[in-house]
Amino acid sequence: MSALLQKLRGLRTEAGLAAPVIAPPASTDVRRLVQFRAKHTRPALPIASLDREVVGEEIAPGLRFTETHADWPSPPGIIDARFARLDDPVHGANLMHFDTETTGLAGGTGTRAFMIGAADWVGERFRIRQLTITSMSAEASMLRTFASWLNPETVLVSYNGKCYDAPLLATRYRLARLPNPLMGLRHLDLLHPVRRRWKGVWENCRLATVERQLLGVVREDDLPGSEAPAAWLTYLRGGPATNLRRVAHHNAQDLRSLAGVLLHMARIP
Template sequence: MSALAGKLRQLRAQSGQVTASPVAARPAMPANVRNLLLRHAQIKQQGPARLASRDRDVAGDEIAPGLRYTEARMDWLQPPALIDAAFARMEPMHHDRLLHFDTETTGLAGGTGTRAFMIGAADWIDGRFRIRQLTITSMAAETAMLRTFAGWLSDDTVLVSYNGKCYDAPLLATRYRLARLANPLHGLAHLDLLHPVRRRWKGVWENCRLATAERQLIGVVREDDLPGAEAPAAWLTYLKGGSAANLRRVAHHNAQDLKSLAGVLIQLSNLGEIPPPRRVRKIT
């Protein structure tokens, strides 16, 4: 039979017909390669488990499933007389009404796909500076975080932020709307410190970022600070089962932002650069 098949191939070749060469048999896959591919498929199927870490400690008390709360109080480092003078210049905007706030989010683009995974807020209680932070460790905890933050606001609250009018407030408004909750920021007075800083030092400093303002005005130079651009990766890594180390660094970064907000506000007030706060317009 094999001789006949060979004769037929010879006749086809002589007549000009082209035939495909017989397909060579695949060599057997080495056992180590096969095992490696199987292991890769198992890891891919397991998903988050491949990032499992023992370092899963997120600071704070769990006040709702997946929602962590931290609170700290500190004595202000600047002389009380300097603080009192600054607050006196801000009347009738009494300092007890001020709420400094800052969010850490999953991206800088905004829109419905971006969410806040951490909300930090700071105010003055009995002459001491109080910092409160909310951190969600699961997607399902976002509504609980939004409700808790809303409880920190009242009708006469004056918001203090850095670029919060353009970023933090609209982002939170979107998250409240998607959660079918009333937006508690609507109608509140809002003092965005980026605007007086730009008005006074644009073109004088290399830029008007908060890091520059805090260095120039209150002498804060951050060391081992996690850049804000790395915050989304820190949270997403934790959600996938990874280490909480960078998420804790995000919390430290957020707390320093709040302290810097208060320090910059006091310095601007003493320089006569604080305008009357404007009420937040309705964001649709």
């Protein structure tokens, strides 16, 4: 029972909720067990980490926001997206590149997004915005903020987002009882056109490979995507934010590559 209570308390702390008042154990047996535990167990991370700096400003409790602008030689005007089997031309100003970082790959209801990166063209500049939650309870604010960036004319751009990011966000919006802002939007998923063209030519068609072959991007100090869940969970449990910042860095690079690959495939210099 004590272990259960402790687990519950931990979960409530992670969720950003105040610790509930726990009634003292009824029997002396239980009390002795609690005392034994207190004596022989220690918190998972006894020392609060020194490095707890998360980038960006807090725009809501537990929700951090960053906005950067990248210089880019040529913003797209109208894009012929038939290479991605979108028959109607796409206005560059309606593009919304997006990429999520999540707690795992399992896709189902157990997986949540802790970071949403989105990038679009604002005039002559490429704008990258990122949302990161530092508590479970901030998820709804993050989802609402991301929704406010989209409109019915938005054309989503992603890498495998049709199968991964979009369905995952759809379940997160449903669980948060919020309308799904991705519903009905056109979606340009670059994975499939890339595969059609370079499958069998390159060793694989992962985004990291595509950006290297097509854009000459060489990532330095890159955190593998598979380590993203641990980076966030470590921070959530009071650990250092070092790797969480690297996840944000990685996410921003993914967004730049998304735009680069799109322009390359649409034959825009």
